[in-house]
Amino acid sequence: MAGPLAHIRVLDLSRVLAGPWATQTLADLGAEVIKVERPGAGDDTRAWAPPFVKDGEGHDTTEGAYYSAANRGKLSITLDLAQPEGAAAARDLAAKSDILIENYKFGGLAKYGLAYDDLKSLHPGLIYCSITGFGQTGPYRDRAGYDFMIQGMSGLMSITGERDDLPGGGPQKVGVAVADLTTGLYSTIAILAALAHRDRTGEGQHIDMALLDCTVALLANMNLNYFTTGKPPGRWGNAHPNLTPYQMFETADDPVIVAVGNDEQFRRLCELMALPELGGDERFAKMSGRLRHRAELIAIISERMRAKPRAFWLEGLERLGVPCGLVNRLDQTFADPQVKARGLKVELPHPTAGTIPMVKTPIVMSATPPDQRRPPPLLGEHTNQVLRTLLGKSEGEIARLRAAGIV
Numbered sequence: 542m543a544g545p546l547a548h549i550r551v552l553d554l555s556r557v558l559a560g561p562w563a564t565q566t567l568a569d570l571g572a573e574v575i576k577v578e579r580p581g582a583g584d585d586t587r588a589w590a591p592p593f594v595k596d597g598e599g600h601d602t603t604e605g606a607y608y609s610a611a612n613r614g615k616l617s618i619t620l621d622l623a624q625p626e627g628a629a630a631a632r633d634l635a636a637k638s639d640i641l642i643e644n645y646k647f648g649g650l651a652k653y654g655l656a657y658d659d660l661k662s663l664h665p666g667l668i669y670c671s672i673t674g675f676g677q678t679g680p681y682r683d684r685a686g687y688d689f690m691i692q693g694m695s696g697l698m699s700i701t702g703e704r705d706d707l708p709g710g711g712p713q714k715v716g717v718a719v720a721d722l723t724t725g726l727y728s729t730i731a732i733l734a735a736l737a738h739r740d741r742t743g744e745g746q747h748i749d750m751a752l753l754d755c756t757v758a759l760l761a762n763m764n765l766n767y768f769t770t771g772k773p774p775g776r777w778g779n780a781h782p783n784l785t786p787y788q789m790f791e792t793a794d795d796p797v798i799v800a801v802g803n804d805e806q807f808r809r810l811c812e813l814m815a816l817p818e819l820g821g822d823e824r825f826a827k828m829s830g831r832l833r834h835r836a837e838l839i840a841i842i843s844e845r846m847r848a849k850p851r852a853f854w855l856e857g858l859e860r861l862g863v864p865c866g867l868v869n870r871l872d873q874t875f876a877d878p879q880v881k882a883r884g885l886k887v888e889l890p891h892p893t894a895g896t897i898p899m900v901k902t903p904i905v906m907s908a909t910p911p912d913q914r915r916p917p918p919l920l921g922e923h924t925n926q927v928l929r930t931l932l933g934k935s936e937g938e939i940a941r942l943r944a945a946g947i948v
Contacts, residue, residue: 543571543909543912544569544570544571544572544909544910544911544912545570545571545906545909546567546570546571546572547571547572547573547912549567549571549572549573549639549640549736550572550573550574550575550637550638550639550640551564551567551568551572551573551574551575551638551639551640551641551642552575552577552631552634552635552638552640552641552642553574553575553576553577553615553642554577554631554641554642554643554644554645554650554655555642555643555644555672556578556584556585556586556644557584557585557586557644557721558586558611558688558718558721558722558725559644559672559720559721559722559724559725559728559750559752560642560643560644560672560725560728561576561584561586561611561612561725562611562721562722562725562726563642563670563672563725563726563728563729563732564576564615564642565611565612565613565614565615566725566726566729566902566904567640567729567732568613568614568615568915569613569614569901569902569904569911569912569913570902570904570911570912571909571911571912572640573616574614574615574616575615575616575618575634575638575923575927575931576612576615576616576617576618576918577618577619577620577622577631577634578617578618578619578620578920578921579619579621580619580620580621580921580946580947580948581619583608583617583619583920583921584608584612586605586607586608586611587604587605587608587920588605589605589607589608590605590606590607590608591605591606592605592606593605593606594606594609594891594893594894594897595894596893596894596895597894597895597896602891602893602894603893604891604893604894604897604917604919608917609897609899609916609917610899610900612917612918613889613899613913613915613916613917614912614913614914614915615915615917615918616918616922616923616926616927617918617919617920617921617922617923617924618921618923618924618927618928618948619920619921619924619948620947620948621946621947621948622650622653622655623653624945624946624947626942626945626947627947627948628653628654628655629654630928630932630947630948631653631655632654632655632659632660632663633931633932634927634931634932635655635660635663635664635667636660636663636664637931638664638667639666639667639668639736640667640668640669640670640732640736641660641667641668641669641670642670642672642728642732643655643669643670643671643672644671644672644673645671645673646673646683646685647673647675647677647682647683648683657669657671657747661745661747664745665743665744665745666739666743666744666745667745668732668735668736668739668745668746668748669745669746669747669748670728670731670732670748670750671747671748671749671750672724672725672728672750672751672752673686673750673751673752674686674687674690674691674751674752674753675751675752675753676749676750676751676753676754677749678749681753686751686752686753688718688719688720688721688752689714691720691752691753691756692714692715692719692720692756693712693714694753695720695753695756695757695759695760696757696760696763696773697714697715697719697720697756697759697760698712698713698714699712699773699774699775699776700760700763700774700775700776700777701713701714701715701776702776702778703776703778704775704776704777704778705775705776707778710776711776712776713776719756719759720752720753720755720756721752723755723756723759724750724751724752724755724756727750727755727758728748728750731748731750732748735748762783763782766782766783779798780835780839783832784800784801784802784828784832785801785828785831785832785835785838785839786799786801786807786810786831786838786839786842787799787800787801787802788839789868790842790843790846790847790854791843791846791847792846792847792849792850792851792853792854793847793848793849793850793851794850794851795850795851795867795868796851796868797846797851797854797855797858797865797866797867797868798865798866798867798868799842799854799858799863799864799865800864800865800866801863801864802864803828804826804827804828806862806863806864807820807825807826807828807831808820809861809862809863810842810858810861810863812861813854813857813858813861813863814842814845814846815845816841816845819838819841824837824838825838851867855867884901885900885901885903886898886899886900886901887899887900887901887913889913889914889915889916890916891916891917892916892919892922893919897916897917899913899916901913921948924939924948925939928942928948
């Protein structure tokens with residue numbers, strides 16, 4: 542069954558993560574995505590290895606795991622945009638596409654005749670999404686932007702990590718490139734909205750996405766906590782600034798997460814701990830009181846939970862309807878029966894590995910389910926196919942372009 546975007550073609554001039562994450566999502570939804578890479582080198586992340594994807598005998602292939610994680614479902618072609626014929630081919634492909642996504646530095650594609658203003662006159666319906674560190678306006682627009690620095694500049698690292706007064710305290714980045722990934726997802730939302738607008742009007746548009754904007758927006762309630770108090774929030778480690786108890790607790794063996802979201806759940810927790818009097822204690826009965834007396838409460842709960850194993854707490858908390866969970870490593874995550882039931886790990890056929898393990902899109906649709914049959918492409922795997930079928934190049938012309946290093 543064709544995906545909901547099977548009628549859409551995307552020209553992907555992006556690399557690394559934010560842009561590729563958006564185009565992979567569009568590919569999962571059925572769009573034809575043509576990824577343009579540099580001849581001989583390709584996307585920067587092709588070199589971000591080991592680890593490499595393994596073949597059926599456990600040997601390394603030439604394909605990096607990082608690259609493969611963000612490029613499922615695409616066609617790869619190689620074009621040297623610095624050469625006039627390469628840039629011309631890219632313009633011709635843009636004219637035959639619905640969407641173009643790029644993450645060059647501000648103004649970087651203008652010298653190739655591939656800026657939005659260059660293409661708008663050729664294709665007024667083109668949806669052109671630019672992804673940069675700081676956007677198309679403002680004093681930082683010419684700067685390069687990378688995930689780690691954006692996590693710092695956005696304020697995310699100021700609220701991530703253990704408290705300064707505890708061992709290991711200090712700012713921490715998130716364990717994945719959350720600025721890139723968030724920007725990729727916001728970009729996908731913006732592109733889908735632009736498609737809806739074009740369906741009504743026939744008009745394309747330029748979308749300006751910035752890693753800094755998206756990561757600041759991601760801080761959500763922390764932003765409002767700051768706006769309403771005038772005080773920048775700090776780091777809470779595994780605790781929550783507005784809820785308690787809402788953190789990880791050590792048990793007699795392994796840790797458990799307890800996430801109490803209301804007063805009734807707290808009373809149930811107190812019953813399980815055989816401390817029902819805490820549920821009616823004026824210090825703790827309401828969330829506002831629990832926040833004011835957080836240190837006292839956490840000390841009581843921590844001592845009680847260390848007395849019994851995790852299995853006891855998980856069974857009791859689940860039975861009483863108090864949200865709780867494990868602290869899994871990835872091997873435990875993918876062994877979890879819920880993760881297995883949802884089919885999050887999939888195997889796709891791969892030209893050099895035989896098959897490649899992937900995590901499927903979390904998007905589940907009843908009428909137009911996502912299509913995830915195409916593996917991450919080899920570098921330039923589809924160059925001849927795209928040049929021949931979309932641009933009408935003959936085999937002789939393609940051979941000449943190869944000899945000249947244009948593809």
